[in-house]
Structure formats: C-alpha cells, structure tokens
Amino acid sequence: MAVQVKTQTLPLFKKLRQMPKEEQYVPGHRTCAGCGPALQYRLVTKAAGPNTILLGPTGCMYVANASYLCTPYQVPWIHTQITNGGAAASGIEAAYQVMIRKGKYQGELPNVIVMAGDGGSTDIGLQAMSALMYRGHDALFVCYDNESYANTGIQTSPTTPYGGNTTFTPPGKAIPEGKKLFPKDPPQLVIGGHPAVKYVATASVAYPVDLMNKVRKALNVKGPTFLHIHAPCPKGWKFDESKTIEMARLAVETGMWSIYEWEDGEYKYQYRPKEFKPVKEYMKHQKRFAHLTEEHIAKMQAFIDAKVKAPGVPVKIPVPGPRQED
Amino acid sequence: MAKEMTLSGCAAAAQAVKMAKVDVICSFPIRPYTATMMELSKMVANGELDAEFVHGEGEHAQLSVVYGASAAGARTFTGSSGVGVTYAFETYSPISGGRLPVQMMIADRALDPPGDFGSEHTDAMSARDQGWLMGWSENPQEAFDNHLINYRIGEDSRVMLPQFVCQDGYFVSHIPGKVQLPDQAQVDEFLPPYRPGAHVLDPRKPVSHGPQIRPDQGAIMDLQRAEAFLAVPQVIREVVDSFNRIFGRNYDPFLDQFMTEDADMVFFMQGGHAATARHAVRHLRQKGVKVGLVKLRFVRPFPTQEVAELLSKFKAVGVIETSTSYGGSMSGGNLLAEVRASLYDVPKRPLTTSFMAGLGGDVIPLHEFYWMAEVLTKALKAGKVGKNVYWAGFEQAEA
Amino acid sequence: MFNIPKGREVPFGCVTPAPVGEQPMMITGNWREYRPVIDEEKCNLCGNCVVFCPDACWQFNEADDAVVWNAKYCKGCLICVNECSHDALSKAYELDFPDGVVRLEKPF
Numbered sequence: 053m054a055v056q057v058k059t060q061t062l063p064l065f066k067k068l069r070q071m072p073k074e075e076q077y078v079p080g081h082r083t084c085a086g087c088g089p090a091l092q093y094r095l096v097t098k099a100a101g102p103n104t105i106l107l108g109p110t111g112c113m114y115v116a117n118a119s120y121l122c123t124p125y126q127v128p129w130i131h132t133q134i135t136n137g138g139a140a141a142s143g144i145e146a147a148y149q150v151m152i153r154k155g156k157y158q159g160e161l162p163n164v165i166v167m168a169g170d171g172g173s174t175d176i177g178l179q180a181m182s183a184l185m186y187r188g189h190d191a192l193f194v195c196y197d198n199e200s201y202a203n204t205g206i207q208t209s210p211t212t213p214y215g216g217n218t219t220f221t222p223p224g225k226a227i228p229e230g231k232k233l234f235p236k237d238p239p240q241l242v243i244g245g246h247p248a249v250k251y252v253a254t255a256s257v258a259y260p261v262d263l264m265n266k267v268r269k270a271l272n273v274k275g276p277t278f279l280h281i282h283a284p285c286p287k288g289w290k291f292d293e294s295k296t297i298e299m300a301r302l303a304v305e306t307g308m309w310s311i312y313e314w315e316d317g318e319y320k321y322q323y324r325p326k327e328f329k330p331v332k333e334y335m336k337h338q339k340r341f342a343h344l345t346e347e348h349i350a351k352m353q354a355f356i357d358a359k360v361k362a363p364g365v366p367v368k369i370p371v372p373g374p375r376q377e378d
Numbered sequence: 379m380a381k382e383m384t385l386s387g388c389a390a391a392a393q394a395v396k397m398a399k400v401d402v403i404c405s406f407p408i409r410p411y412t413a414t415m416m417e418l419s420k421m422v423a424n425g426e427l428d429a430e431f432v433h434g435e436g437e438h439a440q441l442s443v444v445y446g447a448s449a450a451g452a453r454t455f456t457g458s459s460g461v462g463v464t465y466a467f468e469t470y471s472p473i474s475g476g477r478l479p480v481q482m483m484i485a486d487r488a489l490d491p492p493g494d495f496g497s498e499h500t501d502a503m504s505a506r507d508q509g510w511l512m513g514w515s516e517n518p519q520e521a522f523d524n525h526l527i528n529y530r531i532g533e534d535s536r537v538m539l540p541q542f543v544c545q546d547g548y549f550v551s552h553i554p555g556k557v558q559l560p561d562q563a564q565v566d567e568f569l570p571p572y573r574p575g576a577h578v579l580d581p582r583k584p585v586s587h588g589p590q591i592r593p594d595q596g597a598i599m600d601l602q603r604a605e606a607f608l609a610v611p612q613v614i615r616e617v618v619d620s621f622n623r624i625f626g627r628n629y630d631p632f633l634d635q636f637m638t639e640d641a642d643m644v645f646f647m648q649g650g651h652a653a654t655a656r657h658a659v660r661h662l663r664q665k666g667v668k669v670g671l672v673k674l675r676f677v678r679p680f681p682t683q684e685v686a687e688l689l690s691k692f693k694a695v696g697v698i699e700t701s702t703s704y705g706g707s708m709s710g711g712n713l714l715a716e717v718r719a720s721l722y723d724v725p726k727r728p729l730t731t732s733f734m735a736g737l738g739g740d741v742i743p744l745h746e747f748y749w750m751a752e753v754l755t756k757a758l759k760a761g762k763v764g765k766n767v768y769w770a771g772f773e774q775a776e777a
Numbered sequence: 778m779f780n781i782p783k784g785r786e787v788p789f790g791c792v793t794p795a796p797v798g799e800q801p802m803m804i805t806g807n808w809r810e811y812r813p814v815i816d817e818e819k820c821n822l823c824g825n826c827v828v829f830c831p832d833a834c835w836q837f838n839e840a841d842d843a844v845v846w847n848a849k850y851c852k853g854c855l856i857c858v859n860e861c862s863h864d865a866l867s868k869a870y871e872l873d874f875p876d877g878v879v880r881l882e883k884p885f
Contacts, residue, residue, distance in 0.1 A: 054428070068824045069841075079832045079850035080800025085808060086854035090831035103581050107446070118589035121787070122802035126795055128579040130449050131588030133468055136442035139434065143402060143446025143454075144579060146430035150401045151452060154428060156571075162581045180442065183435035260828045294855035297829050477790035538790070577792035584795035591787055598787045601779060608778075 054153045059161045062268040081124040083116040086293030088283035089196045091257045099264035104163040109137035111169035112203040137166040138180030145189040163271050164191040170211040171201045174238050185276045188248030192270045193278050198285035206288040210236040215344045223343040232374045242278045243314050253313040256282040258300035282309045290339030306334040307356045310363030385557045387550035390518035391483050392417035394525035396427045397565040401452035404434040404443040408462040409495050410547040411485035437462035441469035448478035450579050453572040460487030463501040473540050474509030479532035480540040485551040488738045496739010497547040499701035509603045511541040513676040514649040518555040521545045530569050530617045536609045546650030568624045610679045632681035634673035641670030643754045647698035648674040651736045658747030685720040694754045697732040710767030731763040735770040746770045807878045809853025811868040819865035826857035
C-alpha cells in the first residue's frame with residue numbers, strides 16, 4: 053500500500069519582526085566580510101526552516117563556507133560539482149519520493165534547495181538546472197547572482213554586466229570596455245520553456261522580507277521553482293564591504309535589477325521605482341566599472357531602458373552583438 | 379520456483395535490477411546499453427517495479443542523479459556505454475569518495491572517434507583508477523548474477539563503494555542466452571534492503587556531506603578508499619560463497635578456470651570473448667595442445683595474490699587485451715602490466731605476452747586463438763617471448 | 778593499519794556532523810578592524826542590523842527589547858552601521874576595547 057507523499061506549507065509573513073528567529077545558516081564561515089551571497093544564504097535557509105536538504109555546487113557558497121571540514125549549514129547539506137546541482141537535487145527528491153512511498157522514511161518531504169551561483173545556474177550548470185525544471189521535481193533552484201565566477205578569483209560569467217572588469221574581461225587598448233557581451237536573463241531562461249514550472253521570482257538582499265516570503269511561496273509550490281537573487285559581491289565588484297545592501301538597493305533604483313514574480317503565467321512587479329535613477333548612480337560606486345567611458349555607460353543605459361519596460365518579458369534590446377558593426 | 383528464460387545481457391541486467399528492488403533509476407539513451415533502460419521503463423510503467431525512473435539529460439546527469447539519490451539513502455541504478463561513460467567521468471570520484479554504493483552498468487563500446495557501435499573495454503577501463511569495483515560478465519547469466527552480487531558487495535558496511543558491472547556490447551548485451559532466474563524469496567534472502575550509514579542526508583540527523591579539506595588531509599582521503607579496497611576481496615569471497623549457496627552456482631570469487639588442470643599455457647582474459655576462447659581451448663586440446671583458459675571476474679580490485687598463485691602454475695600466459703592503453707609500459711593494453719606486476723615476486727614465473735584482440739567491435743575468431751596458441755608454443759620452445767604485444771590478425775609475419 | 782598524524786584525520790566519506798547554533802571551527806571575530814557600537818537610547822528595534830548581517834551577529838534578545846551583538850563571529854563589515862535606521866550604530870576601532878581582538882596575520 054503506497055504511502056502518500058505529504059509536503060509542508062510554510063506561512064508567509066508581512067513584517068520583519070515576524071521572520072523566524074532560528075538560524076539554519078549559523079555564524080562561523082569563511083565568506084568575505086559583507087558577502088552578499090552569504091546573506092542571501094542565511095535568509096533563504098531561515099525561511100525554509102529545518103525540514104530542508106541543501107545542495108552546494110562548487111562556488112563561493114561551497115568553498116568559502118566549507119573550509120575546512122566544517123560548514124555553517126545546520127540542516128543536511130551535500131556538495132555537488134558546479135555542473136550538476138540540478139541533477140543531484142533531482143536524485144535526492146526522487147529518492148525521498150520513493151522512500152516515503154515505500155514506507156522507508158516517515159515524515160514530510162523535505163525541502164530540496166539547490167544553492168547555485170550564476171555560473172552553476174546559467175552556464176556550466178545550465179543543462180542540469182533546465183532538466184530539473186523540465187522533469188517537474190518538487191525542488192527549489194536558487195541562483196545567487198554575484199555576477200561572476202567569484203570563487204576562482206572573479207572571472208566573467210554569463211550574468212556579468214556589460215563593461216564589467218573581471219580577470220577574463222580586463223579592459224585594454226584593444227578592448228576598452230573590457231566586457232563586450234551583454235548578460236543572459238536567467239528567469240527568462242526558465243519562464244515559458246518549462247511547462248512544469250509554475251513560479252519564478254527575482255529577489256534582492258536589500259528587500260529581505262520579500263526575499264524570505266518568495267522562498268516560502270516557492271517551496272509551497274508542489275513542483276520545480278526558480279529564484280534569482282541579487283547578491284552583491286564587495287570583492288568582485290570592488291566596493292566597500294559595508295555598502296552591500298546599498299548596492300543592492302541602488303541596483304533596483306536604477307533598473308539594473310528588477311524585482312518581480314511570474315506565477316502561473318502572470319507577472320507581478322515589486323519595488324518598481326516611479327522614476328529610475330541613471331545607471332551611472334549605481335556604476336560609479338563600483339571600481340569594476342571605473343574604466344568605462346561615457347559612450348559605454350550610454351550603451352548600458354540604453355540596454356537597461358529597454359529591459360525595464362517589462363522585466364522578465366522578451367523585448368528588443370538595442371545592443372549589437374560582438375560580431376556586428378558598431 | 380526458479381524459471382529459465384532466454385534473455386540478452388541487457389534484459390538480464392534489467393531483471394536483476396528489478397529483483398533487487400532498486401529505488402531510483404536514471405536513464406539516458408546510448409547504444410548498446412539502452413535496451414536495459416527500455417526494459418526497466420516497461421517494468422515501472424506496468425507497476426512491476428516501484429522505482430523513480432528519472433529521465434536524465436545526459437550521462438553526466440545520470441551519475442549526478444544517482445549520486446544525490448544514494449546520498450539520500452536510496453538503492454540506485456544507472457548505466458551507459460562508450461563516450462557516455464567518459465562524459466560522466468567527473469562524477470566517478472565524488473561518488474566513490476563520498477562512499478555511495480551506486481551501481482552502473484556498462485555495456486562497453488568503442489570510444490569515438492568515430493562512433494563505432496562495437497565492443498571494446500577501453501571505455502570502462504579508462505575509469506579503473508576512480509575507486510569503483512569493476513568486472514565483466516561473459517554471458518547473460520553472469521550479467522544477471524553479477525548485478526546482484528555487486529549490490530551486496532558494494533553496500534556491505536566494510537566496503538560502501540560504487541560498482542561498474544560491465545558486459546561486452548553486442549556480444550553479451552544483445553546476443554540472447556539462457557538465464558536461470560531465481561524466485562524473489564531467494565533474492566530477498568541474498569540481498570537485504572540497502573542500509574545506508576550515518577552519512578545519509580536526513581533532516582532528522584543533519585550532516586554536511588563533502589566539505590573542503592586541507593591539502594594536508596588529501597592523502598588521508600585517498601588512504602580511506604585504499605583501505606576500503608583492501609577489505610573488498612574478503613567481502614567478495616563471502617558474498618560469492620553466499621550466492622553460490624543460495625542460487626546453486628559455482629563461481630570462483632575472482633578467477634574462472636577452464637581446462638587448466640594440466641595446462642602448459644593459458645589464455646588470460648576478461649569478458650564475453652571468453653565464450654569463444656572456451657571453444658578454442660577444447661579444439662586445441664583435441665589436437666593435443668595443453669592449453670587452458672583463466673577468466674578474470676574482477677579487474678578492480680585486481681586479485682593480485684590469486685593471479686600470482688594461479689598463473690605461476692603454468693609455463694606461458696597469453697593475456698588477451700580487449701582495451702587499449704596508448705603509450706603504456708606494454709604499448710598495448712592494460713592487463714599484461716597488471717599480470718606481470720602480480721607475478722613479479724614469484725620465483726618461477728611463466729612467460730607472458732599479450733594479444734590485442736576483440737577491439738572496436740571485432741570478434742575474436744577461432745583461428746586467431748589457434749594462432750595465439752602457436753605464438754605461445756613457439757615462445758615456450760625458444761624459452762622467451764618474441765615481443766610483449768601482438769596485434770592479432772594484423773601481424774605481418776608469423777610470431 | 779596506518780598511522781594518521783593527529784589533526785589530519787578525515788571522517789568517513791568526508792561527511793561531518795552539522796553544526797548547532799554556531800560553527801566554532803571557523804571563529805571569525807578576529808577578522809575585524811572595527812566593531813559596531815550601539816547607542817541603545819537611539820535604537821528603535823527596527824531589526825535592520827538583525828536581518829542584514831551575513832553572519833547573524835545581531836540577534837534580538839529573549840524579551841525582544843534589545844539587540845545583542847556577537848563578538849565571537851563579527852567580521853566588522855559594518856553593514857549594520859550603514860543600514861541602521863536611527864543612527865544608533867557607529868563604528869569604533871577594535872583595539873580601543875579591553876577585550877579587543879588582535880587581527881591575526883592569517884584569519885585561521
């Protein structure tokens with residue numbers, strides 16, 4: 053007689069003071085002071101609670117957290133390759149489905165959460181992420197976006213902004229902007245192409261209550277969900293470590309980051325500015341953009357102007373590819 | 379009651395996986411192992427097998443899915459062939475180092491270029507350093523049996539290691555043979571449910587699986603697996619003994635012998651071409667050639683002591699290499715070096731040489747075995763081998 | 778069978794127990810050059826410092842009428858000082874304090 057698989061429902065909350073008190077991501081990890089990804093990790097796991105299994109594809113949120121022979125994860129956690137967070141999560145979820153069904157495990161299905169960086173989500177980990185979405189496993193895929201392969205010393209990733217100085221896109225005489233390519237749009241990669249996905253959202257460490265509620269909403273969905281979380285990186289973006297939240301806020305205020313939900317085909321936007329500040333207001337604080345000329349910044353502005361018209365929805369972006377004439 | 383069926387190696391493997399009551403299966407199609415997954419998907423769809431059948435997005439994903447599932451406490455099964463085996467390569471060490479007793483079927487296939495569908499052992503053999511058990515089945519009966527045997531060995535708490543259960547592509551995977559299928563009660567007696575250790579992902583007992591270690595701990599990590607491998611042979615002996623008892627078979631744990639009693643020389647090999655070798659040995663014996671066959675059942679762990687003890691009884695050993703190791707010490711395959719190393723300390727060593735055969739999908743025809751026997755005979759007369767490696771069928775002059 | 782030098786052991790399968798409450802194998806309090814200091818008169822318990830600390834080093838106390846600072850783990854990033862909504866937090870040089878922790882050459 054097959055046992056029915058039950059899942060928990062996490063309640064949403066309105067005020068900061070209502071957030072859960074318990075930490076599932078405890079003090080004692082080797083992340084940089086002011087690390088944006090560490091903060092989102094803390095908030096995601098706080099919202100998820102103790103009935104959770106975490107997966108950590110290789111990246112900052114693995115290496116910096118798990119050195120050496122110790123981690124800050126109070127819930128079960130497993131390392132995966134940077135390539136396969138989505139696949140290993142599928143295996144854990146499938147195992148729990150069948151173990152509960154066969155009566156080998158008594159309890160509610162644990163939250164299964166992949167904590168992948170932008171590389172582990174949209175680049176080297178893209179295939180596994182997409183397959184998880186396609187197969188409909190009951191799991192949450194979090195892409196913490198610090199806009200680079202940070203753990204290996206800040207190299208460009210598909211979400212590094214145009215003009216971002218990284219150690220693989222340094223500015224020079226031949227390539228004055230450093231990075232010529234415009235970034236992928238991770239939620240768009242998921243939305244619309246995966247029929248089993250019913251909820252996709254973006255969030256930011258600057259809006260923690262919104263972030264935590266979106267985590268709970270996503271976990272409450274019986275199926276695959278995707279969260280794209282903006283997590284500024286003081287080391288990689290080269291700004292003072294005390295300004296992490298300020299950078300995250302400025303990103304939203306300038307349109308460099310949009311906060312929204314896509315639920316059953318409908319878009320809902322949050323924290324949408326009535327008037328967007330110029331992108332320069334955001335870029336001037338980060339030395340990764342210090343080499344850019346007015347011309348470059350104008351290109352960024354044009355890109356963002358087009359994007360903010362309808363975040364998450366395909367629009368005609370007026371930027372040339374690297375093979376096209378300027 | 380046991381029943382007899384005529385099954386291909388692929389179908390036999392599927393029957394074993396079903397009777398082992400596997401929890402999570404991850405599929406991806408590649409010739410020639412795909413038929414096993416097709417059989418399993420039918421069993422799951424019919425309700426004969428209660429398992430999660432996950433459609434992996436590639437071979438690397440297949441191994442990653444069962445990595446997660448095994449870490450969560452499930453008994454798992456996956457498989458591949460050829461370049462699928464090498465595509466998944468990144469995952470092999472994390473799985474064995476994480477002490478997850480995943481089982482992977484490999485119906486071997488020649489590696490690209492260019493995509494030859496024929497059998498060659500190089501795909502699996504290229505992973506022999508990754509800390510998995512590895513061995514070949516000669517026919518569908520052995521395939522069925524070895525899948526069950528490997529689950530029991532791998533899941534033993536003294537071992538906790540993953541297993542590559544290999545069979546020759548096409549020759550074993552597709553050519554049907556008679557398989558005695560036991561009844562479920564016998565399998566349940568032989569193979570209890572998987573009891574994972576404390577290293578399982580369970581919210582009631584949280585662990586961190588795989589944090590970083592310091593460089594000065596890396597060697598200790600390797601040593602753990604080396605020590606586990608030292609424990610494996612004894613477990614193999616116990617498990618094969620138990621298997622023989624419950625299922626009425628007569629397997630030697632490591633080395634299968636055929637007409638070796640008074641042999642001067644033997645063929646030494648692993649895998650499906652041993653079936654042809656048996657015929658060749660009988661024919662040669664009829665002609666008065668004192669030849670026998672020694673077949674290797676596990677290449678990892680390599681049964682060094684057993685190989686040394688047994689092969690030292692003969693005057694000449696012709697190692698049949700069904701995989702390639704370009705630039706290796708023998709400039710041929712993988713097995714001769716292992717055989718010679720095993721024999722190094724034996725005071726009276728046989729002459730040894732190797733024959734590259736059964737590569738890329740080639741059969742090893744009977745006349746090639748006869749030719750190999752001639753080479754060995756000449757070597758015995760001369761008191762030494764002509765060379766270390768012969769490419770059977772392609773040598774210009776006689777040996 | 779083998780002699781593993783003390784301090785270099787690795788647990789089975791490289792699997793370690795999960796921490797409870799804190800991870801004492803990675804104490805980070807000796808990273809900071811500055812520490813946050815609170816003027817409790819000005820604090821209105823908005824909770825910004827509690828929610829924005831990546832290291833969970835500000836927590837509400839039992840009675841929920843004050844916030845408590847974790848000296849053992851605070852890295853001195855000063856996000857809390859930057860985000861305090863009522864100017865209750867300011868930064869002070871770590872070694873000005875009798876219990877100030879000398880920042881080591883290597884953090885661990």
